[in-house]
Amino acid sequence: MIMDDSKYDVLKIENQLCFPLYACSREIVKRYKPFLDQIDLTYTQYIVMMVLWEEKSVNVKELGARLYLDSGTLTPLLKKLESKGLLTRTRSDKDERNLIVTLTEAGEQLKEQAVEIPMQIAGCTNLTAEEGVMLYRILYKMLGQSAEK
Amino acid sequence: MIMDDSKYDVLKIENQLCFPLYACSREIVKRYKPFLDQIDLTYTQYIVMMVLWEEKSVNVKELGARLYLDSGTLTPLLKKLESKGLLTRTRSDKDERNLIVTLTEAGEQLKEQAVEIPMQIAGCTNLTAEEGVMLYRILYKMLGQSAEK
DNA sequence: TACAATTCAATTGCACACAATTGAATTGTG
DNA sequence: CACAATTCAATTGTGTGCAATTGAATTGTA
Numbered sequence: 001m002i003m004d005d006s007k008y009d010v011l012k013i014e015n016q017l018c019f020p021l022y023a024c025s026r027e028i029v030k031r032y033k034p035f036l037d038q039i040d041l042t043y044t045q046y047i048v049m050m051v052l053w054e055e056k057s058v059n060v061k062e063l064g065a066r067l068y069l070d071s072g073t074l075t076p077l078l079k080k081l082e083s084k085g086l087l088t089r090t091r092s093d094k095d096e097r098n099l100i101v102t103l104t105e106a107g108e109q110l111k112e113q114a115v116e117i118p119m120q121i122a123g124c125t126n127l128t129a130e131e132g133v134m135l136y137r138i139l140y141k142m143l144g145q146s147a148e149k
Numbered sequence: 150m151i152m153d154d155s156k157y158d159v160l161k162i163e164n165q166l167c168f169p170l171y172a173c174s175r176e177i178v179k180r181y182k183p184f185l186d187q188i189d190l191t192y193t194q195y196i197v198m199m200v201l202w203e204e205k206s207v208n209v210k211e212l213g214a215r216l217y218l219d220s221g222t223l224t225p226l227l228k229k230l231e232s233k234g235l236l237t238r239t240r241s242d243k244d245e246r247n248l249i250v251t252l253t254e255a256g257e258q259l260k261e262q263a264v265e266i267p268m269q270i271a272g273c274t275n276l277t278a279e280e281g282v283m284l285y286r287i288l289y290k291m292l293g294q295s296a297e298k
Numbered sequence: 299t300a301c302a303a304t305t306c307a308a309t310t311g312c313a314c315a316c317a318a319t320t321g322a323a324t325t326g327t328g
Numbered sequence: 329c330a331c332a333a334t335t336c337a338a339t340t341g342t343g344t345g346c347a348a349t350t351g352a353a354t355t356g357t358a
Contacts (some may be wrong), residue, residue, distance in 0.1 A: 010267040025174035082210035097306035118159040139169035147277040246336035
């Protein structure tokens with residue numbers, strides 16, 4: 001009689017959904033690196049810029065909500081992007097608590113180089129179109145749960 | 150005539166697969182935190198312990214391959230787990246370059262508390278069983294690509 | 299209107315991640 | 329055997345992430 005499962009099976013990494021999620025996320029970000037190096041951005045800086053390329057101007061709270069990041073992560077990162085001249089940081093007149101982040105002309109120009117990246121990355125994936133769509137749908141379903149709070 | 154797409158659409162966060170992966174990974178790890186706090190482990194320490202609960206003894210290279218982590222991350226983390234008494238770190242006799250990490254009795258005992266965690270986490274997910282299986286399969290397909298190198 | 303509660307970004311402290319380098323140990327090769 | 333190349337873990341330096349706290353600004357309420 002074979003007896004190869006036990007109450008400890010749940011503790012095997014291969015039986016957990018969180019681990020491949022965690023590992024995959026880091027592997028994909030790593031795949032972006034050579035491309036992002038060309039425009040001197042880290043992955044986190046890149047997704048902040050993506051929001052600005054869409055919105056032109058957002059406050060830190062909105063940015064954090066979009067990216068699931070808090071001010072502890074964003075504040076130093078935004079200061080760095082400001083020092084690179086890609087954005088400006090100014091307090092709102094209406095409410096001095098709010099910090100408004102605005103794309104500069106240099107930031108806008110970076111978009112021209114960045115637009116090449118998604119295409120280059122797309123070729124790196126071994127998923128079918130259907131798998132991509134499925135993965136996307138499932139991940140956003142999980143994220144939706146987080147957003148509800 | 151509506152003209153609401155452009156060559157910049159690829160730069161919208163919602164059109165990228167990497168972002169929900171990155172965000173989801175962090176959100177799920179965050180969901181583990183209250184449970185891991187009870188046994189005083191971080192998520193990364195937890196997955197290292199999971200390997201040891203399975204293997205009893207591994208070297209740093211193997212551990213890194215299993216977890217997609219390098220010695221820069223593992224060395225300080227293993228020293229911390231050693232100082233907690235959960236594992237020992239010894240050089241291999243056969244090859245002094247190799248560091249062998251071995252589970253201690255205390256580490257083995259922690260397994261009894263850890264075994265409750267996966268069950269508690271499972272209840273936190275809003276995915277169907279099918280979605281869970283699908284997600285798992287797709288993520289490991291992507292990871293397989295990384296493993297090939 | 300006072301003033302308590304709330305809402306912001308910033309700060310602090312800790313724990314990863316990871317690229318790049320270092321230095322010791324081992325292996326491969328002439 | 330000598331010694332160059334390789335393989336390890338450790339170290340260094342930079343950049344996140346995030347919980348918890350702080351302090352200024354605003355809002356809600358007695």
